[in-house]
Structures are given as structure tokens and as C-alpha cells.
Amino acid sequence: MSSTLPAPAPAPAPAPAAAASSAVRGFVIDRNNGQPQLPGSLHTNRRLGQWLSLAEPGVVRVFTGKVELGQGILTALQLIVAEELDVPLQAVRLHSATTASGPDEGMTSGSLSVQDSGGALRHACAEVRGMALQRAADRTGLPVERIGLRDGQFFGPQGEHLGDYAALLSDADLDTEYAGLFAPKPAAQRRLLGRADTPRIDLADKLFGHARYLHDLRLPAMQHGRVLRAPTLLARLATPPEALASALPAGVKGWADGNFVAVVAATEHAAEAAAARLQATLAWTPGPPLPDEHTLPAFLRAAEHSTTVPAERGDTTWPADGDQHRAEYFKPYLAHASIGPSCAVACWDGRQLEVWTHSQGIHNLRDDLVLALADRPTPVKKHDITVHHVEGAGCYGHNGADDVAFDAVLMALACPGQPVRVLWSRADELAHSPLGAAHLVALQARLDDSGQLTHWQHELWANGYSSRPGRATTPALLAASQRAGGVALPLSINPPLAAGGGADRNAVPAYTLPNLKVINHRLTVMPLRTSAMRALGAYANVFAIESFVDEIAHARGESPLDFRRRHLQDPRSLAVLDEVVARSTWWAGRAGAAEGTGHGLAWARYKNTGAWCAVLARVQVGHDVRVLNLDLAVDVGMVVDRDGVINQIEGGALQSLSWTLKEQVHFDAQGVTSTDWPGYPVLRFAEVPEVAVHVIDRPDEPPLGAGEAAQGPLAAALANAVYDALGLRLRCLPLSADNLLRAIHAGDGGH
Amino acid sequence: MFEINGQLCTLELDEKRNLLSVLRDELGLSGPKFGCGEGECGACVVLVDGQPQTSCNLPLWAVQGHQVTTLEGLGTPAAPHPLQTAFLHERAAQCGYCVAGIVTAAAALLARQPRPSREDIVQALDKHLCRCGAQQRMLRAIQRAAAAAAPPA
Numbered sequence: 095m096s097s098t099l100p101a102p103a104p105a106p107a108p109a110p111a112a113a114a115s116s117a118v119r120g121f122v123i124d125r126n127n128g129q130p131q132l133p134g135s136l137h138t139n140r141r142l143g144q145w146l147s148l149a150e151p152g153v154v155r156v157f158t159g160k161v162e163l164g165q166g167i168l169t170a171l172q173l174i175v176a177e178e179l180d181v182p183l184q185a186v187r188l189h190s191a192t193t194a195s196g197p198d199e200g201m202t203s204g205s206l207s208v209q210d211s212g213g214a215l216r217h218a219c220a221e222v223r224g225m226a227l228q229r230a231a232d233r234t235g236l237p238v239e240r241i242g243l244r245d246g247q248f249f250g251p252q253g254e255h256l257g258d259y260a261a262l263l264s265d266a267d268l269d270t271e272y273a274g275l276f277a278p279k280p281a282a283q284r285r286l287l288g289r290a291d292t293p294r295i296d297l298a299d300k301l302f303g304h305a306r307y308l309h310d311l312r313l314p315a316m317q318h319g320r321v322l323r324a325p326t327l328l329a330r331l332a333t334p335p336e337a338l339a340s341a342l343p344a345g346v347k348g349w350a351d352g353n354f355v356a357v358v359a360a361t362e363h364a365a366e367a368a369a370a371r372l373q374a375t376l377a378w379t380p381g382p383p384l385p386d387e388h389t390l391p392a393f394l395r396a397a398e399h400s401t402t403v404p405a406e407r408g409d410t411t412w413p414a415d416g417d418q419h420r421a422e423y424f425k426p427y428l429a430h431a432s433i434g435p436s437c438a439v440a441c442w443d444g445r446q447l448e449v450w451t452h453s454q455g456i457h458n459l460r461d462d463l464v465l466a467l468a469d470r471p472t473p474v475k476k477h478d479i480t481v482h483h484v485e486g487a488g489c490y491g492h493n494g495a496d497d498v499a500f501d502a503v504l505m506a507l508a509c510p511g512q513p514v515r516v517l518w519s520r521a522d523e524l525a526h527s528p529l530g531a532a533h534l535v536a537l538q539a540r541l542d543d544s545g546q547l548t549h550w551q552h553e554l555w556a557n558g559y560s561s562r563p564g565r566a567t568t569p570a571l572l573a574a575s576q577r578a579g580g581v582a583l584p585l586s587i588n589p590p591l592a593a594g595g596g597a598d599r600n601a602v603p604a605y606t607l608p609n610l611k612v613i614n615h616r617l618t619v620m621p622l623r624t625s626a627m628r629a630l631g632a633y634a635n636v637f638a639i640e641s642f643v644d645e646i647a648h649a650r651g652e653s654p655l656d657f658r659r660r661h662l663q664d665p666r667s668l669a670v671l672d673e674v675v676a677r678s679t680w681w682a683g684r685a686g687a688a689e690g691t692g693h694g695l696a697w698a699r700y701k702n703t704g705a706w707c708a709v710l711a712r713v714q715v716g717h718d719v720r721v722l723n724l725d726l727a728v729d730v731g732m733v734v735d736r737d738g739v740i741n742q743i744e745g746g747a748l749q750s751l752s753w754t755l756k757e758q759v760h761f762d763a764q765g766v767t768s769t770d771w772p773g774y775p776v777l778r779f780a781e782v783p784e785v786a787v788h789v790i791d792r793p794d795e796p797p798l799g800a801g802e803a804a805q806g807p808l809a810a811a812l813a814n815a816v817y818d819a820l821g822l823r824l825r826c827l828p829l830s831a832d833n834l835l836r837a838i839h840a841g842d843g844g845h
Numbered sequence: 846m847f848e849i850n851g852q853l854c855t856l857e858l859d860e861k862r863n864l865l866s867v868l869r870d871e872l873g874l875s876g877p878k879f880g881c882g883e884g885e886c887g888a889c890v891v892l893v894d895g896q897p898q899t900s901c902n903l904p905l906w907a908v909q910g911h912q913v914t915t916l917e918g919l920g921t922p923a924a925p926h927p928l929q930t931a932f933l934h935e936r937a938a939q940c941g942y943c944v945a946g947i948v949t950a951a952a953a954l955l956a957r958q959p960r961p962s963r964e965d966i967v968q969a970l971d972k973h974l975c976r977c978g979a980q981q982r983m984l985r986a987i988q989r990a991a992a993a994a995a996p997p998a
Binding site for chain 2: 293297301307310312434487490519752771778779
């Protein structure tokens with residue numbers, strides 16, 4: 095049977111033994127479980143009925159374990175299903191993920207949803223289509239080739255109607271494992287994939303103000319909760335718990351459980367008012383001081399860490415001769431900075447716990463809820479917890495979504511029978527969500543006499559890039575560490591490089607490098623909580639590598655594009671560079687640019703296994719950096735939703751522009767101080783350049799995610815453009831007016 | 846007493862309450878969103894007598910006797926505002942959390958200036974943050990709506 099399986103998407107390189115045995119949920123689908131390989135998440139959710147239901151005539155119900163984050167995944171999956179089943183788009187109803195039913199696909203992260211969920215649905219639907227055609231053939235006695243299928247209706251050779259999917263197959267027929275008997279459509283037969291004119295599933299609700307977001311969920315008798323958060327992970331409540339009651343208005347419930355302080359009221363404004371009143375009376379004993387924000391690179395280098403060598407090849411000794419280059423690059427802590435603060439609703443009926451969340455991993459969250467509630471006299475068991483995903487504001491990684499869900503659970507347990515909705519404040523969202531890690535990279539390279547790169551070393555210092563729930567033996571939920579008897583949050587870790595890596599994501603350059611070493615120093619202290627933020631380490635590493643390559647090319651008096659091209663062999667890498675240069679309307683005219691105008695180029699293949707993306711940037715540098723134009727070329731293999739790809743690349747580029755020019759988390763010894771939008775400024779409309787995205791469609795290649803491909807190359811393209819404009823190398827992010835001045839005074843971009 | 850999307854609202858409420866909380870909690874509207882509570886992100890923007898205002902920091906007394914319009918009041922799926930049509934056409938959002946405020950502010954702009962330049966639009970949206978980076982397609986959608994609503998003579 096397995097010989098008839100269609101070729102699955104290429105599996106990631108085998109993980110080292112240690113990584114494979116410790117494989118944890120969501121870093122990658124564990125394909126080494128002894129079962130025959132199946133495409134995407136079918137591998138771990140093998141029954142067709144886990145993905146599809148045909149019970150209702152004219153409707154195909156689709157279940158996915160991936161969640162809508164604003165990236166348009168539901169729309170992409172709808173297209174895939176309508177394409178393979180040949181049903182109208184409107185017939186396809188996508189159901190948001192819930193632990194109560196449907197596939198478990200771990201996390202929605204790492205730009206893997208089109209591969210994992212899309213790959214599974216594409217093959218599952220091809221199978222169901224084949225089964226239905228076979229059933230129609232069996233019923234009529236006709237050969238399968240003579241059965242027609244149009245808009246979900248089956249026809250005989252004379253045009254006689256043979257019914258729809260629901261008439262031919264029942265859900266009992268889908269209660270079977272995917273057998274791989276029928277292959278998905280070849281590119282030439284597709285009518286929907288790759289188009290750009292299909293509507294986004296979720297957008298109409300959002301544009302007419304319908305209650306679609308979790309923030310809009312209103313349940314009968316719903317109570318409203320607020321948390322009064324300790325300023326740092328280790329600060330302790332100094333106010334005696336009994337003093338809290340006197341500060342609370344009548345009718346408002348409030349309590350302290352260790353360092354976790356909560357209020358619950360019947361209305362949101364009452365909860366808000368009570369929290370404000372209580373806040374004024376609370377005193378905290380500071381924890382150990384946070385490091386000095388202004389000397390972070392030195393802190394990262396000196397902090398306790400554990401060192402690994404995730405990649406090494408060729409010579410281990412560094413020759414003394416040749417053309418030698420060295421430089422250091424730095425990225426500060428970044429905030430996810432969702433526009434909507436994290437929100438959750440929970441309800442406890444005395445036996446069952448129901449949670450509504452915008453978490454990226456509902457199963458992981460449930461696992462951590464079980465861990466966090468294990469200390470109760472009657473622990474809440476996994477099968478007593480249901481977690482539903484409801485859309486929230488864009489999160490861009492592990493923000494406060496999971497933490498606020500546990501906040502809501504704690505309050506719901508204190509208010510049995512009543513749903514409790516908790517909304518974080520803007521300050522909570524900016525200060526208490528996990529942050530993107532500060533990250534220092536030291537690069538060195540050697541070229542031989544012919545100008546060919548021979549040796550390369552990438553050494554980095556950073557906290558781990560993941561402290562998501564559901565992966566450690568103790569809970570990763572903020573309140574779990576703050577309650578009485580709580581244990582410290584687990585240190586952030588890095589996924590293995592074979593699963594895309596964390597801090598070392600994209601630390602291996604794609605260039606021809608015979609001798610290479612990557613050294614990853616993961617901090618084993620975590621003064622500020624770090625976790626997954628879009629692109630993980632790829633943002634800092636690609637910024638560093640692509641800036642460094644630019645520096646080397648300029649030092650040699652060589653065109654940065656030519657230097658890159660002659661160190662590349664992969665045709666798709668070369669194609670994405672050539673495409674962006676060929677398609678840009680302004681790049682060719684850069685020689686005559688006005689003073690203060692600069693042009694920069696950079697590229698990367700995300701995770702070295704994902705999408706290829708090349709960026710051209712044109713900037714104007716005065717007292718600060720203003721971006722005029724961005725052109726991006728992207729190769730995501732088979733294009734599912736063309737406008738979805740463009741939207742992700744465009745959005746990824748603009749968000750990265752914001753990170754790169756403006757963003758850094760500020761803090762003093764006692765906590766994060768950038769707790770509002772003036773303190774943590776992000777991109778404004780006036781700063782938006784013209785962005786052009788050029789998509790290379792490869793209909794015969796497997797599809798790849800687009801959400802994280804642009805960020806790293808964009809940062810380097812901007813830094814390279816600033817160098818082109820001023821002859822000044824900025825190696826310290828953000829490329830702000832302050833860092834520009836510092837670099838001018840220092841004579842270079844050193845930090 | 847004030848008018849909300851064309852209907853009279855006569856709730857007896859603490860006049861110091863912010864308008865957003867009344868719109869969402871008492872009136873059950875979902876269009877205007879809470880983003881910051883300080884009037885710094887624009888997610889909660891509504892029209893007061895046709896002028897865009899952040900509702901999260903606007904006390905109820907300030908709208909007494911005035912007309913308040915939210916996203917819901919601009920149009921419906923059956924009778925959409927040209928901006929709603931254009932935003933759908935351009936798929937001008939990612940998560941869409943900021944879009945209610947942006948569409949509402951843009952409606953005020955188009956009402957006073959039917960053919961705004963890109964610069965005019967950028968200025969009108971100066972208050973509004975979009976974290977997903979959908980600004981370029983929003984600018985395009987607003988220009989499309991302007992062209993649809995006010996075709997050249």
C-alpha cells in the first residue's frame with residue numbers, strides 16, 4: 095500500500111539523535127513514529143474524518159488544527175479544498191480549531207501551515223474526490239473516466255445527475271485512514287490555486303463590525319477580570335493580602351495568590367475601575383535588578399550561557415593568512431506589540447473547564463493548564479478541559495495570549511458557573527508578554543587570493559527563542575510562576591536546527607563556504623522573558639550575515655550582487671535575486687541618485703528550507719532614515735493564494751521596517767518602561783514606502799509559507815542602503831536617529 | 846442622550862464613563878475596538894458629528910446631544926459603504942483589528958474631501974497604527990473607494 099502513496103513534501107533533514115528523542119510538540123511534525131510517511135499533518139492525524147465532513151448536502155465542513163492569526167490561512171485552506179474537491183468556494187466551511195474535535199496540528203507557527211495543514215487537506219481532498227468518483231462509477235456501472243464532476247455535482251456521460259458528495263459518500267466512509275490511492279490535481283488542471291481575486295473568508299465580518307474577535311465574545315452572566323501584574327518576573331507583593339479587601343469597591347471580588355493579584359466584577363468598567371484603585375495601593379518588593387539597557391551587548395557576552403555548535407564543516411583551524419574580516423551586529427529586545435491586548439474567556443462549571451483563546455497552540459495551552467492546575471486538591475484532568483480558538487489581533491509569535499488564558503482560568507475557578515473574560519492592558523501587553531530576544535552576532539570570514547570565501551564563523555549570544563507552553567515539565571504560563579508556591583518560568587530554549595532552529599535560525603549562510611562553524615551561546619539566565627517572535631533568530635542572523643557580505647564586497651570594491659552571485663549555486667536563490675533586480679523599476683537608475691539617497695540589497699532562504707526572498711531598498715538619510723521604495727521577490731513554490739502571499743510579504747516587510755528603524759524595548763533596573771505607544775513607537779502611515787512584491791510561482795513545487803521570509807533580508811537591505819547613502823556602517827539595531835548619531839561619532843557602526 | 850448610528854440612546858449612565866466602554870458593553874457594538882485606552886492607536890475611532898474621535902478616552906458627557914457613528918453605522922453587507930467594498934476588494938487588512946478605526950476615519954475624510962491625494966489620506970490616518978503592515982493596501986483601498994464614490998466629471 096505504501097508504494098502507492100504520492101511523494102510527501104520533502105521531510106526535514108534527520109534530526110540528531112538527541113534532538114529527535116526530545117522532540118517536542120510543534121517544533122516539527124515527528125515523522126519518526128514508526129508509521130508510514132503521510133503528507134503534512136495527515137502523518138499525525140491519519141483519518142479523513144478528522145479533516146472533513148460531508149454530512150450536510152452542498153456543504154463541505156473542514157476542520158484544521160491551524161488557527162487564523164490574520165495571515166489568511168483559512169482562506170488558503172478554503173482554496174485548497176475547493177480546488178481538490180471541485181466544489182464552489184462558498185460550499186467550503188472552515189471551522190476554527192478546538193481541542194474538542196478536528197486534527198491536532200500542534201502550533202500555528204514557523205510558516206508551516208500551508209505545508210502542514212494545506213498539505214494534509216490537499217491530499218485528503220484528492221482522496222475523497224477519488225472515492226466519490228469511484229462510488230459513482232460503482233453505482234452506475236460506468237468506468238470512472240466517464241464520470242464528470244463540476245461545482246461539487248457528479249454527472250454521467252449524458253449529463254445525467256448522479257448527486258453531490260453527500261449523496262455519494264457518508265461520514266462513515268471518511269472514518270478511514272488516508273490510503274494515498276488518489277493523487278492531487280496536476281498543475282495544468284487547477285483553476286483556483288495561484289489566483290489573486292478570491293475573497294478573504296474573515297474580512298467581511300471584520301469590515302462590518304460583526305462580533306468575530308475573541309474580544310467581542312459575550313456570554314450570558316459573563317464576569318470581567320483584570321490582573322495587577324508584578325513589575326518583573328521576580329518582584330514580590332509587599333502589600334499584605336488582607337489589605338486588598340479594604341481597597342475594593344463593594345461587589346467586586348479581589349484576591350492575591352502569592353504575587354498574582356486579580357479582581358473580578360460584573361462589568362468591564364467596574365473591573366477596570368477596581369483595578370485602577372487597587373493598583374494605587376499595591377507595593378512590590380523589587381526582584382534582582384535587570385541588566386543595563388545601554389550595555390546589553392556586553393551583558394549578553396558575559397551572562398551565564400550554555401554553548402552548542404549547531405553547524406560545523408571543513409577545517410576547524412582558522413588560517414592566519416588571506417583576506418580577513420570581522421564584525422559584530424546587535425539586535426535589542428523587541429515587543430510583539432499586538433494592536434489588541436491579549437484576551438481570554440474561561441468558564442468552570444465545577445467539573446469541566448472551557449477556555450476561549452487566541453493562542454497559537456490550543457493543545458499546548460491545554461497541556462500547560464493541566465500542569466499549572468496539578469496542585470489543586472482535585473486536579474483538573476486533560477479530558478475535562480476544552481480549548482477553543484477564536485480570532486484575536488495579530489500576535490506575531492508568542493505574545494500574552496496563553497498567559498491571559500490562564501489568568502482567566504484562575505478567575506473562573508474562583509467564580510464557578512460564571513464565564514470570566516480577562517483583557518490585558520496596553521501596558522501589560524508591552525511589558526509582560528514574552529519579548530523577542532536581544533541578540534549579539536560576531537562574524538568572521540576569510541577569503542583566499544582569488545577572492546573566494548573559504549572560512550566563515552558565526553558566533554551568537556542570546557536567550558532561547560521559545561518558551562511556549564506545553565513543552566516543559568513545569569508550566570510556562572506567567573501566572574503559574576506568580577501564584578503562591580509557583581515555580582520559576584522555564585528558561586526559553588531553541589528548537590533544534592533540523593526543525594528550523596531558534597536563535598541559530600538562518601545562522602548558516604546559504605553561500606558556498608567550504609569551512610564553516612556556527613556557535614550558539616544560549617543564556618541560562620532570563621532577566622526578561624523571551625519567546626517566539628516572528629522569524630525567531632533569522633531576523634538578527636540574516637541582518638548580520640547580509641550586512642557582513644555587503645561589507646566584504648565593498649571592501650573588495652566588488653558589486654554586492656556579483657559577490658553574492660558568485661558564491662551561490664542554487665538556481666532558486668539566484669532566480670530570486672535576478673527577479674527582484676529585473677522587476678524593480680528604480681534599481682537600475684541608482685547610479686545617478688541624489689545625495690543622501692542610498693540603495694541596498696539582501697536576500698535569504700527562510701530557515702534554509704523555506705521560502706526564498708530577495709529585497710531591494712531605496713532610502714533617504716537625513717537626521718534619520720526614511721525608506722522610499724522596497725521591492726521584494728519571493729519564491730514560495732506552488733502559490734496557493736497569490737494575494738495572500740503578497741500580503742504576507744508586504745506585511746512582513748513593513749513590520750520589519752518598523753522593527754529595523756524604530757523599535758527597541760526600554761527598561762530600567764525595575765522593569766520595562768516602554769509601556770505605551772509613545773514609549774514603544776511603531777510604523778506610522780507617513781513612514782510607509784512604496785512596496786512592490788514580485789511572486790515567482792512554481793506550480794509543480796511544494797508550497798511554502800510566506801509569513802517570515804521578508805524580515806531578515808529587509809533589515810539588511812536597509813542597513814546596506816544606509817551605507818550606500820552615507821558610507822557609514824550601522825551594525826546596531828534599530829537604525830534610529832540616535833544610533834545614526836552614535837555611529838557618526840564613533841566613525842563606524844560599532845555599539 | 847445621544848444619537849448612535851441614527852438611533853436615540855437614552856441610557857442613564859455615569860457621564861464620566863468613556864464612550865468606547867458604553868458602545869461595547871451597554872450597546873453591544875463590536876466595531877470600535879479597545880487598543881490602548883489612551884487615544885494613541887486609533888482602533889476605537891468613531892465619528893462624532895462626522896468628525897473622527899478616539900472613543901476610549903472620550904467621556905460620555907462630551908457626546909451628549911451629538912451624533913455618534915461607528916463602523917456598523919457606515920454600511921451593512923446589503924448596503925455597504927464604498928470604503929467597506931473597497932477594503933474587501935483590496936483585501937486591505939491582515940488581522941483587521943485596526944481596520945474599524947481606519948475605515949471610520951477614512952469615511953470622515955471622504956465626506957469632506959471626495960478625491961484626497963495619498964498625502965491627504967496619510968495625514969488623516971496619522972493617529973492610526975496597523976501592526977500587521979497592511980498600510981499600503983489600505984491606502985490603495987481608500988483611493989479606490991474615492992474613485993468609485995466620486996467618478997471624475
